[in-house]
Amino acid sequence: DEQEREQYWEKIQDALFNQQIDQFRAEFLELHPYDQAKIFETQSEQVRQQIYSYLASEEIADVMENIDIEDIEPFFTEMTTAFAANVLAEMSTDDAVDILNQLDKNKVASYLTIMEKEAAEEIKQLLHYEEKTAGSIMTTEFVVLNANQTIKEAMKHLRKEAPDAETIYYTYVIDNQKRLVGVLSLRDLIIAEGDWLISDVMSERVVSVPVGEDQEDIAKMMRDYDFLALPVVDFQDHLLGIITVDDIMDVMQEEASDDYSKLAGISDVDSPDDSAIA
Ligand code: ATP
Ligand code: MG
Known part of the structure; x- marks a missing residue:
């Protein structure tokens, strides 16, 4: 309940005040990253600096993924460049790109320069896509399989890739040219026999x-098909990324508030019909 929650937050605050790193880590990391972000945001810069030093970059990455995009800029500005670059590299590529779009261009360039090559390349590619298109909201952390793998081999591969994947609920199957040729859900995989081929099940x-698809149309598709993720392809059907349902929920909220502003705007001016009469 509420009181229990407050007591828990106070314990975290005490651990920070007394500089008890292990205590702080144990209690803070037990929380959902959304709650971690709520606590983090209410701290002074001095205490935030403490938190940066107590947590690893991937742990801060989880916190940053749960902060409103409009509020994020000061936090990256106050981190050292090296630490900020590590945090961005540990984030989901779609979230990292959202944040980089909020930051000063020179800063972005310096982060990308010191970031690990592979992460920097993926992010650079995503930064090129136009706002509100599939490319701008997709992430590149997806798991792929080959049609001629056995279920057993696929499960082994999945176990290895799962920690870094945005979702393992769907795995996509690609051919030698990286073209999307199939899909399986985790349920499909688990109920199959080990010696069956992926091509039999997908x-x-x-x-x-x-x-280039508009994000509003993607939201509609996600609703119509009830998928938890959708694959994103280029004009030759090469798999480029995936969009997960949680990102689509953010899109729907964004579009709803855009529509609301438009409505509010229209009420201030004469409608075309009125001016035609006048
Ligand atoms: P559950 O419904 O219990 O969560 P499920 O295996 O039925 O598990 P769903 O999310 O309902 O999973 O997906 C239904 C089927 O749709 C799965 O077999 C899955 O492989 C398939 N599927 C997932 N994504 C796509 C897609 N983009 N295009 C076509 N089929 C897909
Ligand atoms: Mg189903």
């Missing part, structure tokens, strides 16, 4: 979205 009629 659905071949994959619903996908073009990389």
Whole structure:
């Protein structure tokens, strides 16, 4: 309940005040990253600096993924450049890109320069996509399989890749040219026999979205099909990324408030019909 929650937050605050690192880590990391972010945001800069030094960059990355994008800039500005770059590299690529779009261009360039090559390359590619398109909201952390793998081999691969994947609920199947040829859900994988081939189990009629697709249309598709994720492809059906349902929920909220502002705007001016009469 509420009182229990407050007591827990106070314990965290005490651990910070007394500089008890292990105590702080144990209690803070037990919380959902959303609650971690709520606590983090209410601290003074001095205490935030303490938190940066107590947590690893991937742990701060989880916190940053749960802060409103409009509020994020000061936190990255106050981190050392090296630490900020590490945090961004540990984040989901879609979230890292959202944040980089809020930051000063020179800062972005210096982060990308010191960041690990592979992470920097993926982020650079994503920064090129136009706002509000599939490319701008997709993430590149997805798991792929080959059609001629056995279920057993696929499970082994999945176990290895799972920690860094945005979702393992769906795995996509690609051919030698990296073209999307199939999809399986985790349920499909788990109920199959170990010696079956992926090609026997996968659905071949994959619903996908073009990389330039408008985010509002993607939201509609996600609702219509009830998928938890959708694959994003280029014009030759190469798999470029995935969009997960949690990101689509953010899009729907954004679009709803955009529509609201438009409505509010229209009420201030004469409608075209009125001016035609006048
Ligand atoms: P559950 O419904 O219990 O969560 P499920 O295996 O039925 O598990 P769903 O999310 O309902 O999973 O997906 C239904 C089927 O749709 C799965 O077999 C899955 O492989 C398939 N699927 C997932 N994504 C796509 C897609 N983009 N295009 C076509 N089929 C897909
Ligand atoms: Mg189902």
